[in-house]
Amino acid sequence: MTTETKIEAEPYESSAEDRRIVAALREGDERTFVELVDRLGPSMLRVALLFVRTRAVAEEVVQDAWLGVLSGIGRFEGRSSLKTWIFRILTNTAKTRSEREGRSVPFSSLAGDDDEAGGPTVDADRFQADDHRWANHWTSSPRRFDALPESKLLSAETMGIVQRAVQLLPEAQRVVLTMRDIAGFGSEEVCEALGLTEVNQRVLLHRARAKVRAALEGYFEGESA
């Protein structure tokens, strides 16, 4: 007897923390506002920079988004998390601004303009050739990163490697990776914000993560050579 336990998306239940923040904002509590800005601002700037050309414009976009948050806070119903709602305002603001700035290429078309379209994300030479008895298995095992001390993993140098690898990504991959893994958007939110299909989004995320992994592996292997 098989029970297919399907996980239905549960209706969102806003957290107690969200409700506290919303109530405080509606009462005009300045400290709550400052704490919220401090917490989300850096990610918002990073996301705005995905859409517009300069940091100055991105800062304006973030500022406009906060104004949008304030003017809309009275209507916020808690049907999504506060963070999601704020970032939705941000991406809408950023997209509007980027259209005004003359960005003519929508993200959904960037998704098709990808390097090595459809190719493997790990070099074929990492795997045994077709005539080997273990064809397509690793020639030598990758080594765990988490065997490294945490101080090395999170060192400024490592972060620099990762930062560079992210910056070098093709644009659509960089945007999706940033929104998913840095800004913490869910996959549906990213699809909605960028006009991507679920499949598109997943492929972009997959390729982006694979490139950064390869950069990290190369760095650590070089370090231990």
Added chain:
Amino acid sequence: MIAHKFLGSDCTGRFSGFAWPLPSGGAPGAWVEAVPSRCASGVHACRVADLPFWIDASLWRIELTGQVGTAERKLVAPRGRLVERIEAWDAVAMREFGSACLARVSPLADRSPELAPYVADVRTFAETGKAGVAGFVAARTAEMAGGVAGYDAEREAQARWLADRLGLEYRDL
């Protein structure tokens, strides 16, 4: 119902990374509810016939409640708790498991020399105590010699060996 579960040497689930509450002082560990975000379908556990597929460092008796379903090679339940560790599953047993696999498949290379490299692989993994890998390669070797029936027979032999060695009750699926 009672089933079995392999965990890593640190008593965490291999795929979930979840740190299972352990039995202590003769009492079972705390009940664990399947958390949808952590695992799409529920608490996973093995029938004895499933054991060879999931070999890992520690083996536990696990109690499952709620509606227990079956996937192809495992049981899936909404709730489970570890009852006791099967101490007989240790490094020695892992090595002996590998040796038993080797003993069963070695003769296959006598009849079919092209299987010799695979048998050599089984030996390597058996000698280094890599029981899960040894079991897989042995089953693959048996399949190359005797088709799907050969594969199934070797996996069943592995499960019966575990039942015998660890004092478990083997039941056909």
Added chain:
Amino acid sequence: MRIEEDLSCAELVELVTEYFEGGLPDRDRERFEEHIVFCSGCENYLDQMRTTIDVVGSLTEDDLAPAVADELLAAFRGWKAGQ
């Protein structure tokens, strides 16, 4: 896993994102996990990927320039006054 349902390492590495997202159908997910049991190379790759995601996640942006923060505060007070 039987030969007919074989999942090679080269195939597995292209499925890791779908695996993490919970998008693999049950049978494929079982083959994926079965493969990990007998392949420490792929187990390590999966772990590298998890660590990569964590490290990426800890990238931070510089704080907002103080000038912007002042403007924001002013905007907040203006909004509050107008409520």
